[in-house]
Amino acid sequence: MGEMHAKPAERLRPRGQDDDGWFDALYPHLHRVACVAAPADVDPDDLVQDALVNYLQLDNPDTVRSPRAFLTTAIVNLASNERRSWSRRHSAMARLGPASQSPNQFPSDLADLFALPPRERAVLYLHHVDGLPYDEVAELVGCTAAAARKAAERGRSRLATTLAEEGNQ
Template identity: 45%
Template sequence: MAAKHQQAERGPTSDFGILEELYPQLRRFAAVVADLDVDPDDLVQDALCETLRRHALHELDQPVAYLKRAMVNAAASDRRRKSRWKSLLPRLAGDSRSADHYPSDLSDLEILAPLDRAVLFLVDVERLQHELAAGELGLTPSAVRKRASRARARLRAELGPNLSSVPKEA
């Protein structure tokens, strides 16, 4: 396995070359999918390590899809772990710890699950077709549509007064 890592030389077709090419979009994706207390680059690094433990990047047909799925999974696991602690912390230290003292616009999206944020980001911001987004996230196109629809509805319900415009369903 170590040899696999070391064989990645720094060229355009090497693993590092692949990462270098994909990094900008992976970094943006990670920043959306990760919770605010997680450094996006840490999530990219975790996904990269998780991938390299099993495959070299140049062996993958769609390394970007693989890495994005790894990031969504890692972010979802991290969120589940933290939610367990959050459910315990109020009992141990009072409710004050579970509240955000410095809410920001960025934290508005925390109400969505990492996968839902990923779907909205790919479909509404990156303007990917549902089929392409589904391919990157390992979902079916209909699942992507449903998730996007429900995520938008939830944003409307939770943040309606503070949002200037929530896209209507296509």
């Protein structure tokens, strides 16, 4: 129980990781997942940082088996929260008057990706781009393999119209 008296700076470092190398190695993956999952108007690195704060504030970060999975799940969940709060703000604004601007400034071929829920985007990315099997994807985003597969299927079918149109060109 000597751990409890450790200085904060030491407490905030995973056991057995004396330097920050653990995070340097994780960051590129986390940043890309955040880019994929974050709503268009949210800075991906803000999500990475928020997830990291949650992790560092755990009473026992050491008990987290996989910081990579913890942080990835946290980023996807935070992105989902952002999306929900964006919808709430958006409907509140709609009641007030005309929309002054669209928060989505991305080209239309990414706009339909942005229409998918953050978790579906993350699953599609981890499976199709990072090439991870569904059981690994599931561990990263915090669900079962079946749910990850279902999320990917649902995402693909929502995009199907667009993809089919492009395939015909």
